[in-house]
Amino acid sequence: MTGPTASEVPPPTMAVKIISAGVAACVADAITFPLDTAKVRLQIQGECPTSTAPKYKGVLGTITTLVKTEGPVKLYSGLPAGFQRQISSASLRIGLYDTVQEYFTTGKESSLGNKISAGLTTGCVAVFIGQPTEVVKVRLQAQSHLYGPKPRYTGTYNAYRIIATTEGLTGLWKGTTPNLARNVIINCTELVTYDLMKEALVKNQILADDVPCHVVSAVIAGFCTTVLSSPVDVVKTRFVNSTPGQYPSVPNCAMTMFTKEGPSAFFKGLVPSFLRLGSWNVIMFVCFEQLKRELMKSRQTVDCAT
Incomplete structure (x- = not known):
């Protein structure tokens, strides 16, 4: 936000960035979660051996089929785990990005290498902390009562308990390797692209540092991130959702997909x-930027009052 008030607002603290990122990510998740569920269903389509499984076609087709066959509530299956994921993961990978970038910069002007290093660092930390929430979210989104075996879980905390007791604590970190690759790609592409686009638009006076600038930067970041992360995202979803022993390893999962369904399977x-990540980016970054400013304004008001 430009103007007199913008210059008066002090830079956000690390705590403000982390809180703003967590809240903004939860808001974005709540709005875009049906698209994420549709993405998961499309990604696992083709691995179910039963011919009675619903056939999903396109985004709207998948959402419509889910609503007709399993009810509208199914679109939000796994949402509590999704919120837990954003609070434990997105708050760190996004909220700590600027702070870590400053650490790598050490007083000099920030370079592309510093931005990428910051994205790699915060992305890795976020995955190891938030992986259990990712496993539960994907499994709840993927399971259906319409075909195959009885659904494995009745809810979020039931899923945590069953996975921990039947697969061990390591089961909650299943798929960490592909998710690490996915999250590193997403974090670097998403945050670095957004950072560079926003910087270029403001520096060249194309747009002011306000909502339109944040929206344009977020859409471009979302598109680049989706294209680059799709193959590892599909493999991650398949491997995380698989039953014990279905895929001996992540490479085996990828090879099975390739031999049975062809290269196009990696872009299911x-x-x-894109619709989910693009819209998620727009909502999250706009909320993130506004929350940071409002929190710092409130803090400044409190400081002045005292």
Whole structure:
């Protein structure tokens, strides 16, 4: 936000960035979660052996089929785990990005290498902390009562308990390797692209540092991120959702997909992925930027009052 008030607002603290990122990510998740569920269903389509399984076609087709066959509530299956994921993961990978970038910069002007290093660092930390929430979210989104075996879980905390007791604590970190690759790609592409676009638009006076600038930067970041992360995202979803022993390893999962379904399998759900990630980025970054400013304004008001 430009103008007199913008210059008066002090830079956000690390705590403000972390809180703003967590809240903004939860808001974005609540709005875009049906698209994420549609993406997961499209990504796992083709691995179910039963011919009675619903056939999903496109984003709207998948959402419509889910609503007709399993009810509208199914679109939000796994949302509590989604919120837990954003609070434990997105708050750190986004909220700590500027702070870590400053650490790598050490007084000099920030370079592309510093931005990428910051994205790699915060992305890795976020994955190891938030992986259990990712496993539960994906499994709840993927399971259906319409075909195959009885659904494995009745709810979020039931899923945590069953996974921990039947697969061990390591089961909650299943798929960490592909999710690490996915999150590193997403974090670096998403945050670095957004950072560079926002910087270029403001520096060249194309747009002011306000909502339109944040929206344009977020859409471009979302598109680049979706294309680059799709293959590892599909493999991650398949491997995380698999039953014990279905895939001996992540490479085996990828190879099975390639031999049975061809290269196009790695881009299943690409459209809902972009619709979800693009809209998620717009909502999250706009909320993130506004929350940071409002929190710092409130803090400044409190400081002045005292």
